[in-house]
Amino acid sequence: MDFHEPSHLKGIRAEAEAFAAEHVTAEMVEEELRTGDGVSRSLLRAMGAKGWVASMWPPEEGGAGLDPFETAAMLGAIRAVGGPTVGPGTTMLSANAIRALGSPALRARILPGVAAGETLICLGYTEPEGGSDVFACKTRSVRDGDEWVINGQKMFTTFAHRADYCFLLTRSDPESRGPHGLTMFLVPMGTPGIEIQAVRTMGYERTNIVFYNDVRVSDDLRVGEPEQGLHVMRAALEAEQNVAPSSRTSQLYEAAVAWARQTPDPDGATMLDDPSVRRRLARMAIDAEVADLLGYRVAFLEQLGAKPGPHAALFGPETYVRWSKEVMDMVGPAGTADWTDPDAVLGGTFEYHFRCSVASTIYGGSSEVLRSLIAEQLLGLPRSRPKS
Amino acid sequence: MNLALTEEQEFVRRTFATLFAKEADPARVRAAEPLGHDPGLWAHMIATGALGVGVPEDAGGGGGGVLELALIAEEAGRRVAPVPVAEPAAAARLLAACGATKLLSDALDGTRIVSLATRPGPVASQFLTDGGIADVVVALEGDRIVAVNRPPDVRPTSNMGGLPLARWSGAVEVEVLVDGDEARRWFSAAMDEVRILRAAALVGLAGEAIEIGAAYARQREAFGVPIGTYQAVAHPLADALVAKDGAQLLTWKACWALGEDLPGASALASMAFVFAAETAYAAAQHSLHIHGGYGFTVECDIQLYYRRAKAWVTAFADPERELDAVADRAYGQSRTHRRSAQPHAVPGTS
Numbered sequence: 001m002d003f004h005e006p007s008h009l010k011g012i013r014a015e016a017e018a019f020a021a022e023h024v025t026a027e028m029v030e031e032e033l034r035t036g037d038g039v040s041r042s043l044l045r046a047m048g049a050k051g052w053v054a055s056m057w058p059p060e061e062g063g064a065g066l067d068p069f070e071t072a073a074m075l076g077a078i079r080a081v082g083g084p085t086v087g088p089g090t091t092m093l094s095a096n097a098i099r100a101l102g103s104p105a106l107r108a109r110i111l112p113g114v115a116a117g118e119t120l121i122c123l124g125y126t127e128p129e130g131g132s133d134v135f136a137c138k139t140r141s142v143r144d145g146d147e148w149v150i151n152g153q154k155m156f157t158t159f160a161h162r163a164d165y166c167f168l169l170t171r172s173d174p175e176s177r178g179p180h181g182l183t184m185f186l187v188p189m190g191t192p193g194i195e196i197q198a199v200r201t202m203g204y205e206r207t208n209i210v211f212y213n214d215v216r217v218s219d220d221l222r223v224g225e226p227e228q229g230l231h232v233m234r235a236a237l238e239a240e241q242n243v244a245p246s247s248r249t250s251q252l253y254e255a256a257v258a259w260a261r262q263t264p265d266p267d268g269a270t271m272l273d274d275p276s277v278r279r280r281l282a283r284m285a286i287d288a289e290v291a292d293l294l295g296y297r298v299a300f301l302e303q304l305g306a307k308p309g310p311h312a313a314l315f316g317p318e319t320y321v322r323w324s325k326e327v328m329d330m331v332g333p334a335g336t337a338d339w340t341d342p343d344a345v346l347g348g349t350f351e352y353h354f355r356c357s358v359a360s361t362i363y364g365g366s367s368e369v370l371r372s373l374i375a376e377q378l379l380g381l382p383r384s385r386p387k388s
Numbered sequence: 389m390n391l392a393l394t395e396e397q398e399f400v401r402r403t404f405a406t407l408f409a410k411e412a413d414p415a416r417v418r419a420a421e422p423l424g425h426d427p428g429l430w431a432h433m434i435a436t437g438a439l440g441v442g443v444p445e446d447a448g449g450g451g452g453g454v455l456e457l458a459l460i461a462e463e464a465g466r467r468v469a470p471v472p473v474a475e476p477a478a479a480a481r482l483l484a485a486c487g488a489t490k491l492l493s494d495a496l497d498g499t500r501i502v503s504l505a506t507r508p509g510p511v512a513s514q515f516l517t518d519g520g521i522a523d524v525v526v527a528l529e530g531d532r533i534v535a536v537n538r539p540p541d542v543r544p545t546s547n548m549g550g551l552p553l554a555r556w557s558g559a560v561e562v563e564v565l566v567d568g569d570e571a572r573r574w575f576s577a578a579m580d581e582v583r584i585l586r587a588a589a590l591v592g593l594a595g596e597a598i599e600i601g602a603a604y605a606r607q608r609e610a611f612g613v614p615i616g617t618y619q620a621v622a623h624p625l626a627d628a629l630v631a632k633d634g635a636q637l638l639t640w641k642a643c644w645a646l647g648e649d650l651p652g653a654s655a656l657a658s659m660a661f662v663f664a665a666e667t668a669y670a671a672a673q674h675s676l677h678i679h680g681g682y683g684f685t686v687e688c689d690i691q692l693y694y695r696r697a698k699a700w701v702t703a704f705a706d707p708e709r710e711l712d713a714v715a716d717r718a719y720g721q722s723r724t725h726r727r728s729a730q731p732h733a734v735p736g737t738s
Binding site for chain 2: 001002003004005006069257265267268269272273274275278279281282283285286289290291293294296297299300311314315368370371372374375378379380381382383384
């Protein structure tokens, strides 16, 4: 057993830190805080030039041939200084599905641009009445010769207004229900009939609601076979767990320790000498360590080709929410000042975490969905949701 | 980074999983209550060399590390086996470090049961975890590691955890094993090993408590469906499973850090103890709860787990206080709020 970080990570991390110092500018970070787009085209192209968008693909496909640990270290270094990585991260979910199941022509048309950092793909799964039940898809696709006509609406399509394509889940068999009769498309966002409305979130992120009115898409842009959308989505959903850098719980913990070290307490020492702060931090250290270890296990098992359960995806966000609230109590009113205020503690990081964390137990599989998966797949308990 | 056990470690795990499944079934566990010791099982443990697994080969042991002992402790915990593992195994390693060869060989061949005094304060003031059965306890007194012989007329304490607890009032016969600088350091290291091995036992206990609960939730029906269908029953079991896997990783990391002599090892040992304690209690409590009234009856195995999930923790330390040890070890001692030093909380500060 060896818990040392793999030695080869030092190189890639140093390289990513130097890259971030050069390419993640103060203006970029501020623009991201202001817009919440999750996208910087210049950063994306710079990452593409290094093969770091499709980082785990081989160099001949425009990737860098990184393993899951190296990818996590590389992305972690860019995120640590505030570089927006939602765009490439989300794009890779659908890109991996296209690579696995798309036609040769579609792969040749789309994937080089993705790897080069020229092409952004947003996700069109969730609908206003769908939520966690992604297969409650009502957006319709109807075949018309060499084209399909799409009508419907999608909710929470983050960076739709910056994307080149949407990886869109539609229902092509009107008689079908649930996971059957679905067809996936790669819809160019400039197609007539697409209307995007901004949805602002509490967590400084902008997302969108996207309307599709008689949107005509060439059959060439279908991903996978008609009515086999479930198969295609599985390929993309399996990749979603892939992104496992250090947990946000441990990033928050590091910030909390830094605050305690630098903040004077009324006795003339620092808050790190205060008994209640110490116990809180100790508890937080434990959850942060466990969240990181479960994340490392995901990367370790993936490297072996084994399937890790959703442990890290459940424990990480759950503890992130809990501790973002505890830290607020500990830091007090100064912690509620936001990033635009010059008096904000550590650039408003605790305010930012408190706002953002609460969404982390929702997207990428809500905690309830993940617990049900664990209960069914690992404990052999009966399915709690009605069969469709 | 390698989170896999070696073939030898898998062998250790399998061997003791088989032993405890056979020799520590629930009937044997009940039969050993309330004193909490099964001499037949103990003899098996001695015969397999379990206690010496962590002792260097040249001192008559198996040459393994704390991880190998943790695997044994986890399997013992899984069956709530009525034999002490953590303190005697850590005591054996401490005796080897001290060069107490006679006492060590007696401990390894079963001539005498040697355990540790892990609570703060003099031996005579403590509830000794293995006091009901031990012939000798090794303790830290000031700057000396001493071996204390069992006094006559020890009265075992009838207790909820099936532990061989007892007080040794009037214990006077003392042999000094180490006197000097190493004493505190070595004893502190032994305490860290106890933390880790107790954590490992609690991980095993949690795993089986979850399994007992899941098995019941699969077959027991209420309102026409198995109760595991209900998320209020199933979801806390899922949380418990995640926490149990996390506690196991944390315990293994502490074993590794101790073996590598890393500066964070002591903090990790304390963290593993606290997290495993909370995990085991939550798992056993929910598992008992979903049995309904049956879980409350003595016939139900889950109550054996529920009581030990708490007693195995309490016997060593209050987890809330142990958080202070985590903080001291991770950040150094507080400059404004000093506590009275506890033998098991010092001096592993970094």
